[in-house]
Amino acid sequence: MKNNVYIRSTFRDIKQSFGRFIAVVLIIFMGVLLFVGIKSVGPDLEKLGNQYFQKQQLSNVQIRGTAGLTTKDKELIEQIDGAHAELGYNFAYSDEENDRNLQVYSFDKEQKQNQLTLEKGSMPTADDEAVIDSQMQDDYEIGQTITIADDQLENQEVKITGYVESPLYINKTERGAAEVGDIDGFIYLSASNFTADAYSMMNLTFSNLPYDFFSDAYAAQLNAKLEDIDSIFDKRKEYRKQELTDDALSEIADEQEELDENHRKLADGQEELDEAKDELQEKKDQFSEQKEQVIAAYGAAAADEQLAESQEQLAEAEVGIKGQQGTLDENQQKLAEGQEDIDKARQEAEDMEEPNYLTDVRKNYPGFNEYTSLSDRIDTIGNVFPVFFFLIAILITFTTITRMVEENRKEIGTLKALGYRNREISSKYILYAFFTVLLGATLGVIVGTKFLPPIVFLLLKQMFIFQNYPISFWFTPIMIAMIAAVIATLGSAVYVLAKDLREKPTSLLMPKAPKAGQRIFLERITPLWARLGFIKKVTARNLFRYKARMILTVLGIAGCTGLIVAGFGLKDSIEAPAYKQFEELNHYQAMVTLNEEGIDNSEQVEAAFKATAEVDRYLPIYSEQVKFKEKGATEQNATLSVTEQPDAFLDFVTFHAETDDSQTHLTNGGAMISDRLAKLYDASVGGSLKMQSAEGDEYEIKIAGITENYLGHNVYMTKDYFNEVTDIDEDLNTYLVKTADMDKPAENDLSQTLEDTDEVMNITFNSDQIETQASSSANLMPIILIFIILSGTLAFVVLYNLTNINISERERELATIKVLGFFNKEVTMYIVRENVIFTILGILFGFGVGKVLTWFIVTMASSDGIVFPLIVPPIGYLMAALMTIVFSAIVMIITHFKLKNIDMIGALKANE
Incomplete structure (x- = not known):
């Protein structure tokens, strides 16, 4: 019987204060939704990747030898525990007829690794047949015959029989680069069509590696396997040399x-x-x-x-x-x-x-770093943004539940006087808190899991080859959100009840004495205080009279404003690396890579530069892709740039020194490296790093300077220092080109002119890289938009809830001034003035909170190959302020109508 009474009483309280109940439910709902939703995206992406890699049997490692590979190499590698190796052929080819650069792979029906997915057509059944990249359907048709003029092939004319997707290329647009330039796509030919004496690649999988490719355990165990591979090939080099000799x-x-x-x-x-x-x-x-x-x-x-x-x-x-x-x-x-x-x-x-033997792990496959870093970035944002959001929700929820219990002091005192036990009295409020957390958290978990990740995946489908994205309920974030919601509601109710239930019934039946007034700091400034009107003096005194409420309101508004600012800041910060790199640091607009004959045979290229009005200057350099690998650290790829004219080079690249002892120009005493590379290998000016060339030769370079860098890794040297380190006098093979502003057709015209010289291998425009980075950054835009929308909604709910608490706490005071003859507008302004001040203080404080929050997130979200600068645009501050002001105005309007309907007699007799 008692239980029914408690339940009916609870529902009666919900009905009487439905706005407060809904506000608490909404706050819990949004906090759980954002926390669980964002924290589910990263694990969902990782689960999808792991399932796909397992299904397609993606190789863990790819091995290439500068002198090819043999069955003996395969036998030696398979001595490693759990290793399974498959040999194959691969080379890069420039299809001049169709103006496309292709990666050519061998295909064997017996191969188990790197299973292809047929999108259209059929798989090859003869030596003169091939399947091609599904992203190249506009360039090649099924049934079309193309010529691959390479001596490694017996049949150089092959017919395309179908379009496929390869697990080696999970990004639809990223195909990597090779000696022929940026790769446009891939093509698979029958292995029996290849005639080379040695194999060119080895795919390697380990059956005893952890299933989770994204885990630290996988990385640690893979590094151990790589050490075993290096050990085998270190010994194998001498024997292989003898075989070749x-x-x-x-x-x-x-x-x-x-x-x-x-x-x-x-x-x-x-x-x-x-x-x-x-x-x-x-x-x-x-x-x-x-x-x-x-x-x-x-x-x-x-x-x-x-x-x-x-x-x-x-x-x-x-x-x-x-x-x-x-x-x-x-x-x-x-x-x-x-x-x-x-x-x-x-x-x-x-x-x-x-x-030399060169190894590549999955993370270095084209597009893989973008996918793994996207998962890491989303997870990092999920560790910061939703947590901060949830903390605000907990703060407001705790305050609301506390106020609800405080309002019912007389009821609690009456029940205690009638002989009810503390447990029985508490059950009503615990039920109320339980209903709010059950409804808000349950809806938050469902909506956050089922609706938030799909919004993100909808855009990712345009970039990655995955089509069926898994939606899973992840135990850890759900439990963290549930526990936090329970603490915020049930915890606050138990805390307040434990305090109130210790009091005597007589104390509870008596109203709490109002907070005593006191002189404030402004009163001591007599000229200013004397000029203030009565209402303004009352407002000033009330602000400092209720310090806890003031602090809570300012913090709530500041938190919401800060979240909105951070949302806009993240948007610009994520888009900024490409612009920072290619406008502030790199002052050239294109890189033109020459064929093997290099600068010595580039008369036509220079003539084309001189004949193009948009080309202002050009500088010859030597460029190649190098690697850095240290024990205990992830292997990193970098672009090496070597110049004979270090002074002129400064007109093309600006060095921003990251340390006081760093050089800001190139010298013959060492190399300039990018800051992220230095951080990853804990390198400093005066120290050294081991650099591996594209051919696998290792050199030790001295660090003369560390410079700011945002995309990838860069290493800069003078030609004299490069020759000293490598003992090789390489010919210059690349032009850095500065141009006037060029649209896409103008870039295409210049590119075609250079290609017609037959002296150019590859042309890369910075505008293409900016577009690629913008496309990559767009993957996070749905999450940022969700942050901004939910932050604005939270700001509204927080303001509404805190204003309701303020009114309920001071209902007798407000009724008194109405009885004294104050008009409705004057009564409203009595509260609104305080809210306006709280809003302004909260907005100003929120600007700082937003900037700090943005800095923390971009710092955590930066990966090995990309650094996000801290950029909070003025529009971010403006929109955050406007959104908060608009929500405050809406709350004030609602407050006005609520104050008009105050029952003055009931409020004044409430304590009797």
Whole structure:
């Protein structure tokens, strides 16, 4: 019976103060929604990735050898516990006919790793068939025959039979780069169509690695496997060199034997020719004797007539012998040149350097870093933004529940006087708190899990090849949100009840004495205080009279304003790295990479620059992709730029020193590296790092400076220092080009002009990279928009709730001034003045909170390859202030109508 009474009483209280109940439910709902929703996106992305990688049997590691790979390499690698290796072929090819750069891969029906997904058409069944990247459907048609002119292929003309997706390329737009330039897509040919003696790649999976690719355990165990691989190949290099040397010397021996045989044949031919020469000389001598005899007998005229035929035969024989001698001499020259080539090849074989083995892990596959960093960034934002949001919700909820219990002091005192036990009295309020948390948290979990992640995934479908995104309920964030909501509601109710229930019934039945007035600081400033009107003095005193309410209101408004500011700040900060990199640091607009002949054969390229009005300046440099790898740290790729003109280089790249002892220009005493690279390897000016070239050779570089950088990693050197470090004098192979503003058609025209020279391998415009980064940043925009909308909604609910609490606490006071003759507008302004002051203080304080919150999130969200600068645009402050003011105005209007309907008699008699 009692339970029914408590339940009915609880529902009666909900009905009587429905606005407060809904406000508490909404605050809990939004806090749980945002926390659970955002904290679910990262795990959902990771779950999706893990499921897809497992289904397609994506290789954990790819291995390439500068001298190719053999079955012996495979046997050695498979000695590692859990390793399974598959050999294959791969090379980059520039399809000039279709103006596309392709990665060519071998396809074998028996292969288990890196399973392809057929999107349209059929898989190859013959050596002259191929399947191509599904993102290139506009460039290649099914049934079309294309030519891949490479000696590694037996059939260079292949017919496209279908479009596929490869797990090696999960990003629809990112295909990586190769020696031919930026890759546009991939194509798979039958493995039996390849004729190379050595394989070019090895795909490797480990059956005993953790399932979760995104976990720290996976990274740690993979690093251990990589150390085993390095150990095997460190020993293998010497044997592989010997194999290559032996093979080369064996081929040279065969060529030498053939050359020696040709020498013998040539010697035999020379001997036969010498004999023919001797015979001819004898015939000449005989002919001379005969001619003398005929002249003596018949005269010279008769001799010429009788011996003309013999004379002609001797002349023809002499011409023939000279021709044969010329041929023998020419062959002798060729044999001499052949001998020189053989001697050179033998010397090269004997001087051959040890080959290198290069490893790539999943994170370095095209598009993978973007996916993993996106998951990390969302999870990082989920660790900060929703938590801060939830803390505000807890604060307001705690205050609301506390006020509700305080309002019912007389009821609690009455029940205690009637003999009800504390547990029985508490049950009503605990039920009330339980209903709010049950309704708000349950709805928050459902909506946050089922509706928030799909909004994010809807946009991600445009960027990644995944189509079916999983939606899962994740235990940890749900439990954290539930516990926080319970503490905010049930905890606050229990806390206040425990305090009130310790009092005697007589104390509870008596109204709490109003807070005593006191002199405030403004009263001591007599000239100012004397000029204030009565109402303004009352407002000033009330502000400081209720300090707790003032602090709570200002904090609530500041928190909401700060969240809105942070939302706008995150939007601009996430979009900023590309603009910072390519406008403030890099002052060139394009990079033009030349073919193997480099700058020495670039007359047409420079002529094209001079003939293009938009091209202002250009600077030749040497550029290549390098790697940095230290034990205990993730491998990092970087772009190396080497210049012969360090002073002129400063017009193309600006160095912002990150430390006081850092150089701001290039010197011959060391390299300039980007700040993120230095941080990852704990490097400092004066220290050193090990750099690995594209061919796998390792060099130790000294750090002369650390510079600001936002995208990727960069290393800068002078040509003299580069030559000193590597002992190699590389030819310059790239132009940095400064241009006037160019639209896309103008860029395409310049690109086509340069490509027509046949001296250019690749052209990269900064505008393309800015667009790519903008597209990448757009993935986070739905989350930012949700933050802004929910933050604004929270601001409204907080203001409404705190104003309601303020009115309920001071209902008797407000009724009194109405009885004294104050008009409704004057009574409203009595409260509104305080709210206006609280709102202004909250907005100003919120600006600082928003900036700090933005800084914290962008710092945490920055990854190995991208640094987000702190940028809070003026529009962010303006919109946060306007949104807060608008919500405050709406609350004030609602407050006005609520104050008009105050029951003055009931309020004044409430304590009786």
